[in-house]
Amino acid sequence: xxxxxxxxxxxxxxxxxxxxxxxxxxxxxxxxxxxxxxxxxxxxxxxxxxxxxxxxxxxxxxxxxxxxxxxxxxxxxxxxxxxxxxxxxxxxxxxxxxxxxxxxxxxxxxxxxxxxxxxxxxxxxxxxxxxxxxxxxxxxxxxxxxxxxxxxxxxxxxxxxxxxxxxxxxxxxxxxxxxxxxxxxxxxxxxxxxxxxxxxxxxxxxxxxxxxxxxxxxxxx
Amino acid sequence: xxxxxxxxxxxxxxxxxxxxxxxxxxxxxxxxxxxxxxxxxxxxxxxxxxxxxxxxxxxxxxxxxxxxxxxxxxxxxxxxxxxxxxxxxxxxxxxxxxxxxxxxxxxxxxxxxxxxxxxxxxxxxxxxxxxxxxxxxxxxxxxxxxxxxxxxxxxxxxxxxxxxxxxxxxxxxxxxxxxxxxxxxxxxxxxxxxxxxxxxxxxxxxxxxx
Numbered sequence: 001x002x003x004x005x006x007x008x009x010x011x012x013x014x015x016x017x018x019x020x021x022x023x024x025x026x027x028x029x030x031x032x033x034x035x036x037x038x039x040x041x042x043x044x045x046x047x048x049x050x051x052x053x054x055x056x057x058x059x060x061x062x063x064x065x066x067x068x069x070x071x072x073x074x075x076x077x078x079x080x081x082x083x084x085x086x087x088x089x090x091x092x093x094x095x096x097x098x099x100x101x102x103x104x105x106x107x108x109x110x111x112x113x114x115x116x117x118x119x120x121x122x123x124x125x126x127x128x129x130x131x132x133x134x135x136x137x138x139x140x141x142x143x144x145x146x147x148x149x150x151x152x153x154x155x156x157x158x159x160x161x162x163x164x165x166x167x168x169x170x171x172x173x174x175x176x177x178x179x180x181x182x183x184x185x186x187x188x189x190x191x192x193x194x195x196x197x198x199x200x201x202x203x204x205x206x207x208x209x210x211x212x213x214x215x216x217x218x219x220x221x
Numbered sequence: 222x223x224x225x226x227x228x229x230x231x232x233x234x235x236x237x238x239x240x241x242x243x244x245x246x247x248x249x250x251x252x253x254x255x256x257x258x259x260x261x262x263x264x265x266x267x268x269x270x271x272x273x274x275x276x277x278x279x280x281x282x283x284x285x286x287x288x289x290x291x292x293x294x295x296x297x298x299x300x301x302x303x304x305x306x307x308x309x310x311x312x313x314x315x316x317x318x319x320x321x322x323x324x325x326x327x328x329x330x331x332x333x334x335x336x337x338x339x340x341x342x343x344x345x346x347x348x349x350x351x352x353x354x355x356x357x358x359x360x361x362x363x364x365x366x367x368x369x370x371x372x373x374x375x376x377x378x379x380x381x382x383x384x385x386x387x388x389x390x391x392x393x394x395x396x397x398x399x400x401x402x403x404x405x406x407x408x409x410x411x412x413x414x415x416x417x418x419x420x421x422x423x424x425x426x427x428x429x430x431x
Contacts, residue, residue, distance in 0.1 A: 026290055033304075049318075
């Protein structure tokens, strides 16, 4: 069999040295065909990939805003919140407003991201300005350690922390079993950094959007 | 096809499965074998993705083996391999987003899997496309099988489940270390130990019998 003596064949002197023109042509052609194949695959798969991401986001919004059936985009313009049924063109960040089937406000879904233990954690929380509480939580993207850090989205007890979590004055992290107040989140044993990162990201999104949402709620009263 | 060719083809196909198994005997492709085998489904997906890349690349390399000048052969192999890896990456992202998310950067890293480049250099560039395909199929299946074995062991012990199905109920305390990186080394080490012990024993038995 050939592979038993690979070197003999490899180091054997070339019968004809290929000129540089042939070398360049070979690689140019290889690159050309590779490019054609890749752009074809990209064109075919790109809409599906985009649709997958949108579907995952929509699903997550329905989870963090229980009972919500319709989503609207909300963003900031000159210090006030503006609504629309399309993602905004000008604003860099936006949140989602969830409405139930009777047209009542369920809450707002606030996306957030920040550094976790290994990589960015991207998450979304449901927030209800009416009683100033977080009502749902979901991790959209993370690469935390399997078995430890990935409990931020696998551990049901940890996720349950974000059900009716008071955000006044702020969300705090405490050790597992040490929860005494309704604005505290119990961390995960063995995943301290990941669970702290999650709470920090949630608090940062709240810092950005809560004042605007509360101001708007007051004006509407 | 005469009987000589048939038996040669069978040998080419079968050697990758056991005698020259890329992971368990040749110890190639260790990065994915250790990194993404924390569950059976991840191991299977990585194995099949590598199998697809290996077969497509081997076929093309073998087809163009007389056209690619020796000086640029490695570059040409890499271009071919990288193309198929990127195609797999797109396809998984589009049609199996969950697995794509789990495997993460390791899909792109199939490009540098020495098993794939090794088969191009050692076999596909010197044999007819049919043989190259058989070789790639055997090696790819051997790789998939070995990864799956590691993945099954790690998932059962480390998560108490198999393909996501809970096996032992709530009373089982998972050995978390098995799904962490050290668990990969432990499992691979014990598998290599077992296989070497088995092969050594059968060699000794053969010697004793004659």
